[in-house]
Amino acid sequence: MKILQLLGHELRLLLVATQFLTRLPVPVLSHYQPEWLQQSARYFPLVGLVVGGLTAGVFALLFWLFNPWVAAIGSTAFSIRLTGAFHEDGLADTCDGLGGGFTRERSLEIMKDSRLGTYGTLGLLLALALKIALLASLPLLWALIALLLAHGFSRFLSIILLNFMVYGGEVEHAKAKPLAQQLGGQQATFALFTLLPVLLLGFWLLQWPVYFWLLPFGLMLLACYYMARLLHQKLGGFTGDGLGATQQLTELAFYTGAAALWL
Structure with missing residues (x-):
């Protein structure tokens, strides 16, 4: 009975993560508890794999029907629709806040x-343009694998900031408050x-x-480190928008490394 209860709770957390990060329909969760969102962070990379898999499917279809550029543009548009531009919004807000603000407040x-x-x-236009250009430059199989890995690991690196950084926003900010606690090492593992x-x-x-993979993953780690330093210097810690920007930048870093291997 305890095992069934545990599995049921984990399924709820997966549904919470899916509902939080995407526009995919999920069953209505009864007796919702705010702490479930923080606990569901361990499923963010898995949801990223789902997003990456669906996006890769759209990319393959458009690649077969048209050409790599249509596939790159169409799949990028699909991923934005699938996530409700959730991470792109974080990137834009972070660019505005860190670019236009001279103080933390x-x-x-x-x-x-x-x-x-x-x-x-x-920032948003340049990121989208570069993402489309990089995906269009990849062979089909590598593009599909890159979409899967980039979407999954970029969300993993985003939640890593929850484990090593304190919350730098205003705690009363409702959108970020459930994630304002640090992520435990077991959740990250x-x-x-x-x-x-x-x-x-x-x-x-x-x-x-194996050494071929060092470039895309190494660039992801560098991008994550850059965002961590930037958020620490400017805000004193992570914010919800900062996590979204980290996801976008590390995803883009993977595509950059992947494309560089084909030059």
Whole structure:
């Protein structure tokens, strides 16, 4: 009975993570508890794999019907629709806040403003343009694997910030409050293990030496480290928007490394 209760609770957490990160329909959760969101963070990478898998399917279909550019644009648009531009919104707000604010208080004030500024517009447009160009430059199989791994591991690196950083926003900010607690090491380890099957699948399909993977994953780690330092210096810790920006930047870093291997 306890095992069934445990499995039921884990399923609820997976549904919470899916509901939080995507627009996918999920059953209505009765007796919802705010702490479930913080606990569900361990399933964020798994939800990322779902998003990456569905996006890869759209990419493959459009690649077959049209060409790589249509596939890259269409699949990117699909992923934005699938997630409700959740992470892209975080990237734009972070660019506006950190670019236009000279103090922590002013940066947080700008990031809470729903209006899009110059820094946010330029940052978002440049990120999307680069993402599309990089995906269009990849061979089909590598593009599909890259979409899976980038979506999954970028969300893993985002939640790693929950484990090593304190919350830097305003605690009363309702959207970020449930995630304002640090993520435990066990949750981070659990999240990593959800990604291993797809990583091993990529190794098997591409048959590359292990050192080939150092470039895309190394760039992801550098991007994550950059965001951690930036958020620490500017805000004193992570915010919900900062996590979204970290996801976008590390995803883009993986595509950059993947494309560089084909030059």
